[in-house]
Amino acid sequence: MRTERPHLFVGRAEAPIAFVESVAGGIRLKALDREAVRAGLSVGLTLADARARVPELDVYPHDSHTDHAWLERLADGCQRYTPSVALDPPDGLVLDIAGCVHEFEGERRLAADLEDRLARRGLLVRHAFGDTPDAARALARFAGAPAPDERRAVKRLPVAALGLDDDATTALVRAGLKTVGDVMARPLSGIAARFGAEAATMVRRLSGEVKGPIIPRRTVAKIGVERRFAEPIARTDYALEVIGDLATEAAGTLAERHEGGRRWEARLFRADGLVQSLRVETGTPTRDVPLLMRLFRERIDSLADPLDPGFGYDLVRLDVALAERLDASQLKLEGGEAQKGEVVQLLDQLGTRLGRTRVRRFGSRDSHIPEQAELMLPASDPVPTALWVPPEEGEPPLRPIYLFDPPQPIESMAAEVPDGPPHRFRWRRTVHDVARAEGPERIAGEWWRREDIPTRDYFRVEDRKGRRFWIFRHGLYSERENPRWYLHGLFA
Amino acid sequence: MADSTALLAHLRSLAAPAVPRQADSRPVEAWLGEGLAPAQLHEVFAFEADDGPSGAGFAIACALAADAMPLLWLRTEASERQGGRLHATGLAELGLDASTLLLVLVADEAALLRAAADAARCPGLGTLLIESWGRAPGLDLTATRRLMLAAESSGVTILSLRVAAEPVPSAAATRWRVTAAPSRALEADAPGGPAFQVELLRRRGGHAGLGWCVEWNRDTRTFQDGAFGPAALSGAGLPLAPGGAAADRAPASVRRTG
Numbered sequence: 001m002r003t004e005r006p007h008l009f010v011g012r013a014e015a016p017i018a019f020v021e022s023v024a025g026g027i028r029l030k031a032l033d034r035e036a037v038r039a040g041l042s043v044g045l046t047l048a049d050a051r052a053r054v055p056e057l058d059v060y061p062h063d064s065h066t067d068h069a070w071l072e073r074l075a076d077g078c079q080r081y082t083p084s085v086a087l088d089p090p091d092g093l094v095l096d097i098a099g100c101v102h103e104f105e106g107e108r109r110l111a112a113d114l115e116d117r118l119a120r121r122g123l124l125v126r127h128a129f130g131d132t133p134d135a136a137r138a139l140a141r142f143a144g145a146p147a148p149d150e151r152r153a154v155k156r157l158p159v160a161a162l163g164l165d166d167d168a169t170t171a172l173v174r175a176g177l178k179t180v181g182d183v184m185a186r187p188l189s190g191i192a193a194r195f196g197a198e199a200a201t202m203v204r205r206l207s208g209e210v211k212g213p214i215i216p217r218r219t220v221a222k223i224g225v226e227r228r229f230a231e232p233i234a235r236t237d238y239a240l241e242v243i244g245d246l247a248t249e250a251a252g253t254l255a256e257r258h259e260g261g262r263r264w265e266a267r268l269f270r271a272d273g274l275v276q277s278l279r280v281e282t283g284t285p286t287r288d289v290p291l292l293m294r295l296f297r298e299r300i301d302s303l304a305d306p307l308d309p310g311f312g313y314d315l316v317r318l319d320v321a322l323a324e325r326l327d328a329s330q331l332k333l334e335g336g337e338a339q340k341g342e343v344v345q346l347l348d349q350l351g352t353r354l355g356r357t358r359v360r361r362f363g364s365r366d367s368h369i370p371e372q373a374e375l376m377l378p379a380s381d382p383v384p385t386a387l388w389v390p391p392e393e394g395e396p397p398l399r400p401i402y403l404f405d406p407p408q409p410i411e412s413m414a415a416e417v418p419d420g421p422p423h424r425f426r427w428r429r430t431v432h433d434v435a436r437a438e439g440p441e442r443i444a445g446e447w448w449r450r451e452d453i454p455t456r457d458y459f460r461v462e463d464r465k466g467r468r469f470w471i472f473r474h475g476l477y478s479e480r481e482n483p484r485w486y487l488h489g490l491f492a
Numbered sequence: 493m494a495d496s497t498a499l500l501a502h503l504r505s506l507a508a509p510a511v512p513r514q515a516d517s518r519p520v521e522a523w524l525g526e527g528l529a530p531a532q533l534h535e536v537f538a539f540e541a542d543d544g545p546s547g548a549g550f551a552i553a554c555a556l557a558a559d560a561m562p563l564l565w566l567r568t569e570a571s572e573r574q575g576g577r578l579h580a581t582g583l584a585e586l587g588l589d590a591s592t593l594l595l596v597l598v599a600d601e602a603a604l605l606r607a608a609a610d611a612a613r614c615p616g617l618g619t620l621l622i623e624s625w626g627r628a629p630g631l632d633l634t635a636t637r638r639l640m641l642a643a644e645s646s647g648v649t650i651l652s653l654r655v656a657a658e659p660v661p662s663a664a665a666t667r668w669r670v671t672a673a674p675s676r677a678l679e680a681d682a683p684g685g686p687a688f689q690v691e692l693l694r695r696r697g698g699h700a701g702l703g704w705c706v707e708w709n710r711d712t713r714t715f716q717d718g719a720f721g722p723a724a725l726s727g728a729g730l731p732l733a734p735g736g737a738a739a740d741r742a743p744a745s746v747r748r749t750g
Contacts, residue, residue, distance in 0.1 A: 342616035343562065343594075350596055350607055358597045362580040362590040374580050379594055393711050396678065396685040397585035401552075402545055402576035430542065435674065438682035462683035466672035467542055489579060492549020492586055492686040492708070 016054055019062040020047050030062040067091070074118070077273040080315050081110060083224070086133070086215050092140070094133045117273035130154075134205040138163070138180075154206050155181030162202040168195050180206055223261075223320040225249045232271040232312025236300070239268055239313055243278075244293050246318040251287040260285025260326030264292060268307070269315035276307060280352050283344040283379070285326040291345065295352045302353045347379045368443060370488065371405040398441075398460070400470045400489025407486035410471060418477050421459040425471065427487050432463040440473075454479050460491070468492075528554050532665040533640045533650040537657060537693070539669065541625075544575050544655035546672040549686045551621055551651045552588050553708040553715065560618035560649045562592045564611050567623040568604050569597060574625055575655065586686065587710040601630045612642035612650055623653045636662040659693065667694040673705050673718060685709070687718040 016036035018029045027047040039054045050057055068089065075085045075093055081104075084096040097107060104110040107129055115125045130136030135154050138161040154161075157180045159172045172195060177183050183191060183203055192200035204210045225246045233239060243266045254260055262285050266278045280295040300307055351359040356378045363375040391397070412422035413431075421437040438460045445453025454475030462468045468491035475483035528534045534554070538547035555563055565578065580590035596611075598604050604624065611620045624631060631652065640663045643650045652664065659667060669691040675684035684707075691703040707718035 342614050346564075346611060346614040346616070347594065349610060354596070354598060354603065354607070360595045360597070362578075362593060362595075364580070370579075370581075376595070391585045391710070395585075396675070396683065397582055397710075399582040399585055400545075400576075400579055401548060401582040401586060403579035403582070404576040436677055436681050436683045438678075438680070460683050462675060464674070465542075466674040466687060466689075467546070468672070468675070468683055468686075489582065490545040490576060491582070491683075492545050492552070492688075 016041070016056065017058045017060065018047075018050060019060050021062040073274060076267075076275040076277070077117075077269065078114070079267070079275065079317075080269045081114065088137060092137060094137060096133070117271075120272055131208050132205060132211050134163075134202070135208060138206055151208075152181075155179060155184060157206075159183060162199060162206065164195070164199055164202065168199055171195055172199070222323050223250050223253050224317060225253075226315060226317035229312075229314050229316075232309075232314040234309045234312040236307050236309060239307075239309070239316060240293070240296065240300075242316045243296060243318060244289060246316065247289045247292050250318055250320055251289055254287050254320065254323060254326075257323075258325060259323040260287050261292075261320040261323050262286075263320070263322035265319045265321055266296060267317045267319070268309075268313045269317070270309065271311040271314045274310070280348075281356060282348045283351075284341075285324040287326065291348075295348060298349055298352045351379070367446075369446060370399070370443070371403060371407075397491060400468075400491045402490040404488055407472070407488040410485050410487045412473075412485040419457070421461055421471070422485065425485065425487075427469075432467070432469070434461045435464045436462040443472075454483070458488070528558060528649065528651075529665060530558060530560060530649050531643050531647045533636060533643050533652060533663065535636075535652045535654060535659070535662060535664040535667040537659060537667065537669045538653075538655045538671070539658065540671075541574070541656040543671045544625075546686075546688050547653050547655060547670040548623070549586060549708065550668070550670045550688050550690060551653050552583065552586055553686075554651065555619040555621070555649070556587050556713050557715065558619075558649060559713075561589075562594060562617060563588065563619045563621060564594045564596060564617050565621045565623065566596050566598065566604060566607055566611065568601065568625070569599055571623050571625050571655070572597065575623075585710070586708070587713060601628055605630050605635055608639060608650075609642065612639050612648055613646050614648065615646045617646075617648045620648050620650045621653060622650065623655065624657070625655045627657060628654065631660075631662070633661045633663060636664055640664065664694075665696050666692065667700075669693050676707060676718070 016039050017033045018036050018041065019031040020027050021030040029041060029043055029045045029047065029050055032041055032043060036054070036057065039057075041050050041054060041057075047059065068087075071087055071089065071091065071093070075087055078085045078093055078095055082095050082097050082100040086094040086096075088094050097110060100110075104113060111127050111129075115127065118125050126140050128136050128139035130139055130150060135150065138157055139150075139153060142157045142161040159177055159180060159182070160169050161180055162169070162172075162183070164172075172183065175194070177186070180203070183199070184207055188200050188203060191203060201210070227242055227246060233242070246266075247264075250261070261282070263279070263281050265280075268276045268278075270276070278296055278299045280292065280299055282291075282295070286292070347359050359379045360376040361379045363377045364373060367373045408427065411426040413424045413426065419440060421434060421439060424431060424433050426432075440457035440459055443456045443458060445455060456472040456474055457476065458470060458472040460468065461471060469487055470489035470491065471485060471487050473483050473485055477483065536547050536551045536554075538544045552563075555561070578593075578595060580593070583593065584590050596607055598607055601624065604622065608620065608622050611617060622631075631654070636652070639650055639652075642648070671689045673687040673689040675687045678684050687705065687707045689703070689705050692700050694700045704715075705718040706715040709716050
């Protein structure tokens with residue numbers, strides 16, 4: 001499959017277009033559209049040569065990230081056929097359709113459906129079926145002589161179809177081996193010895209002896225329910241109703257297994273092959289459909305780009321990506337702890353709208369560097385077993401309530417003694433006169449990680465107005481000549 | 493449709509006479525001892541940014557004195573940039589167990605108000621602390637009125653911490669101004685526990701304009717008289733003259749609400 005990035009082409013004149021990439025020795029063509037190919041250009045040509053031949057050539061920088069993102073979107077769309085879709089960068093997809101063709105009455109119909117959808121987006125697709133992913137990939141990417149069956153078709157492919165590096169391919173051709181069949185006819189040990197173990201492995205994969213792995217982009221969900229529509233549905237609220245029905249169905253399955261879902265994903269497949277995904281997560285396993293629907297609605301409201309049905313959705317799928325044990329007795333217990341449940345619901349709702357990572361609780365980490373000793377965890381994660389050492393009775397707080405990360409530089413003025421705190425310092429254009437101070441509390445750098453981290457001498461200081469600060473000198477006077485001062489936190 | 497009915501209900505509630513539903517007849521001093529009146533909205537102002545930590549400390553202390561836990565702390569990313577991250581160890585040293593603290597960080601003021609409205613309706617919470625920096629025009633009379641109503645029905649005590657802000661008309665039950673106060677010096681002139689200069693700028697249906705200097709005692713979870721040290725501070729219980737202008741302005745706005 002060769003994608004032609006239609007999103008750039010919309011509304012353009014029919015000028016030939018090329019994508020270029022800077023490589024050693026100049027700028028070369030990386031990808032071409034049909035017009036450019038017709039004009040006689042080919043991939044690998046330098047830009048100067050191409051311009052000389054086709055002056056009206058439209059040139060864009062090649063952007064492999066955008067290409068990859070586009071391929072990912074296509075792969076998402078292909079999940080309507082099978083949950084197991086793998087990327088074959090830069091421009092291929094591998095679909096494991098074993099057991100998935102019954103919806104389409106045969107694989108040819110499935111392929112026709114796929115080509116149809118992608119053609120509507122202006123994509124040119126080459127597909128092939130194969131017993132192994134490697135055979136299918138080779139057949140789709142390389143044209144061989146026509147053959148009556150898959151085995152013989154693979155044998156008639158050029159050696160380039162083995163997917164080896166350029167040197168190995170050239171070496172094979174030089175040795176007089178033109179097609180994959182030629183290579184297969186030789187003893188494998190000989191091939192391995194002369195052209196590398198890689199060549200032998202590829203031959204075995206293409207011949208179907210060994211099955212290369214296919215790494216699907218997502219793991220297949222535990223529970224998945226879906227509904228197909230003969231006529232695409234164009235209204236989002238109707239799609240939501242469908243999600244509600246599916247959620248009820250999934251909740252039934254979950255109830256049979258004594259489980260509740262923690263992570264749910266609804267996917268709306270558009271008729272034109274794209275897919276929109278809505279994910280929600282709950283803090284506790286649930287089978288509560290109204291609650292889920294509230295979260296889904298919240299999710300839709302918080303989308304940066306609103307849901308766009310386009311030509312309508314023709315497939316809606318709901319997956320339970322993570323399920324945990326939820327017994328009937330547990331349900332009752334939660335009723336007793338009504339208050340706790342309400343907070344969990346609130347956190348789920350806020351997490352769905354704002355993003356999971358913005359709803360947090362505190363955890364502690366084993367580090368004595370203050371800014372590294374604490375963790376912010378999403379509140380939906382299991383409750384951390386934090387160890388907050390209770391302070392001694394009568395002690396004032398020794399740590400600030402607000403902490404700056406990174407610490408803020410301050411200008412220290414008139415330090416009395418080398419090891420003492422400054423008499424006065426300037427922070428954010430305000431000068432603070434130190435009235436009271438305590439310190440230093442010495443916190444050494446993590447010398448077992450890096451040796452050159454200076455020691456910090458911390459002071460608790462209070463200015464004349466009663467504002468309390470936590471400041472430190474970065475480095476002992478013996479460690480560096482003119483150590484800098486920083487403000488690290490603010491006390492109540 | 494749901495919005496318009498909600499709006500109508502809201503307008504009706506605005507038109508109805510604003511009788512304090514839980515008129516708090518306790519002497520004001522008791523509020524500091526036992527915590528602010530529950531299920532109400534209270535405002536804590538730190539006029540200057542440098543007094544922000546004192547305002548936060550006072551708000552936490554009030555929540556602890558009232559034992560209204562768990563505490564959900566709402567703040568914007570701008571607050572975090574300007575005022576620093578919350579530090580759990582330090583909060584624990586004020587008496588706030590960090591494992592009962594939930595932090596929700598939002599992108600802007602609009603999201604802050606929305607999250608606040610949701611959290612204010614959650615009866616499982618003890619205290620909702622809304623921290624905002626600067627003018628925060630969204631926290632106006634309408635928004636505070638809405639929060640007050642939500643607090644009264646859910647029982648959540650809402651503390652609106654306004655850092656670097658001047659008071660504007662609002663529906664809060666009380667309004668406090670907090671500034672830092674010099675602490676009781678420890679050995680070798682070390683800074684002591686948290687001390688605040690607090691001033692009651694406004695109180696619904698009651699006298700305002702009182703000021704105290706208090707020290708927060710973490711171990712007993714109470715405020716203590718904090719007037720000590722050589723600095724000439726107003727003594728405990730003495731009405732404060734400064735800040736009177738703000739106090740005068742505030743009750744006027746209340747009358748307008750009613």
